[in-house]
Amino acid sequence: MKPLIIDNKEISNRLFIGTGKFSSKNIIPDVINSSGIQVITVALRRVDFDADDENILKHVPKHCILMPNTSGARNADEAVRIARLARATGCGNWIKIEVINDNKYLLPDNAETIKATRVLVEDGFVVLPYMSPDLMAARKLVEAGAAAIMPLGSPIGTNRGLKTKELVRILIEEIKLPIIVDAGIGKPSEAAEAMEMGASAVLVNTAIATASDPVKMAEAFSQAVKAGRTAFISGMPETSLTAGASSPLTGFLR
Amino acid sequence: MNFILNGKAQQINDSTTIWDLLSEKSINHNTVVVEHNGKILEHTQWQKTLINQGDNLEVLKFVGGGSQ
Numbered sequence: 001m002k003p004l005i006i007d008n009k010e011i012s013n014r015l016f017i018g019t020g021k022f023s024s025k026n027i028i029p030d031v032i033n034s035s036g037i038q039v040i041t042v043a044l045r046r047v048d049f050d051a052d053d054e055n056i057l058k059h060v061p062k063h064c065i066l067m068p069n070t071s072g073a074r075n076a077d078e079a080v081r082i083a084r085l086a087r088a089t090g091c092g093n094w095i096k097i098e099v100i101n102d103n104k105y106l107l108p109d110n111a112e113t114i115k116a117t118r119v120l121v122e123d124g125f126v127v128l129p130y131m132s133p134d135l136m137a138a139r140k141l142v143e144a145g146a147a148a149i150m151p152l153g154s155p156i157g158t159n160r161g162l163k164t165k166e167l168v169r170i171l172i173e174e175i176k177l178p179i180i181v182d183a184g185i186g187k188p189s190e191a192a193e194a195m196e197m198g199a200s201a202v203l204v205n206t207a208i209a210t211a212s213d214p215v216k217m218a219e220a221f222s223q224a225v226k227a228g229r230t231a232f233i234s235g236m237p238e239t240s241l242t243a244g245a246s247s248p249l250t251g252f253l254r
Numbered sequence: 255m256n257f258i259l260n261g262k263a264q265q266i267n268d269s270t271t272i273w274d275l276l277s278e279k280s281i282n283h284n285t286v287v288v289e290h291n292g293k294i295l296e297h298t299q300w301q302k303t304l305i306n307q308g309d310n311l312e313v314l315k316f317v318g319g320g321s322q
Contacts, residue, residue, distance in 0.1 A: 017320075018318075018319060018320020019318035019319060019320065020317075020318045020319040020320045021318070021320070022318060025318060028318070041319065041320060042316040042317065042318065042319055043316065043317050043318070043319025043320075044287075044314050044315070044316055044317070045314060045315065045316075045317045045319075046260040046261070046312065046313065046314055047260065047281060047286055047313045047314060047315050049259070049260070049279050049281075054317075055282060055285045055315070055316075056315075056316050056317055056318050057285065057316055068316065069319060069320075071319055084294060085287045085289060085294060085312075085314055086287075086316075088287045088294045088296070089285075089287050089315075089316065091316070156320070183320075203320070205320025206320065209320075
């Protein structure tokens with residue numbers, strides 16, 4: 001199967017994962033290695049000088065592509081500031097822009113996201129913006145130079161699946177960049193559904209991190225993403241309201 | 255001397271560099287980034303940069319996170 005290519009990097013595993021909410025960070029290398037995960041996202045936060053100085057990067061195998069996110073940003077300026085700090089760590093120039101100023105549903109602010117994308121592309125970042133699936137906003141992100149578009153399936157952490165299905169479908173049809181469904185995917189079947197529609201990848205965090213067995217759950221998601229992709233490139237058959245026999249309609253025993 | 259570290263007022267001796275401060279706080283220098291009065295301070299500058307009265311320092315690192 002052809003790999004997904006972003007920033008000239010070949011990504012053969014189209015399941016991206018987030019590293020939050022794991023009960024123990026020590027399990028993250030097993031999650032990544034057992035499923036061959038390549039792209040992972042991390043957040044940037046103030047060091048807590050009164051607590052243990054845990055280093056998430058020690059749990060991330062060297063082969064992984066790190067896609068820091070700008071979580072915590074409430075507007076474009078904050079996202080740009082976080083992105084530049086993330087790059088100063090020396091861990092690459094990929095950035096998942098997240099601009100959120102809605103506390104109940106954590107829905108992204110598309111207008112601010114577009115602004116931040118323009119600035120960061122100009123500044124040499126590989127920008128993957130998280131967005132509410134809206135065709136016009138997605139077109140502006142394309143114009144701004146985004147490397148991929150990351151529409152949400154449903155609000156972050158809800159595990160409600162692909163509630164935005166029709167809008168995501170339109171993005172897949174109309175936008176020539178990779179569409180990576182991010183947020184809300186709760187079950188492997190929902191990840192498969194996104195991939196069957198032609199999504200280029202899926203990002204999952206909560207559903208894997210909070211499973212009883214995150215390693216096995218990541219494997220299940222990885223298999224589902226692969227199955228969905230294989231189905232998409234095999235040409236999904238059309239649906240019909242009436243039956244169509246699969247056996248010959250002649251030679252019946254009467 | 256008083257300065258702000260990650261949003262909290264702090265006191266420190268004069269002639270303390272950013273590098274000294276991180277060492278004093280037992281921070282692994284390779285895992286953090288520093289913003290000094292709103293500007294990113296490259297790693298190579300930490301030993302040369304003194305903390306001054308009223309400075310605003312942000313010390314950040316990557317943590318586990320997916321979204322928000």
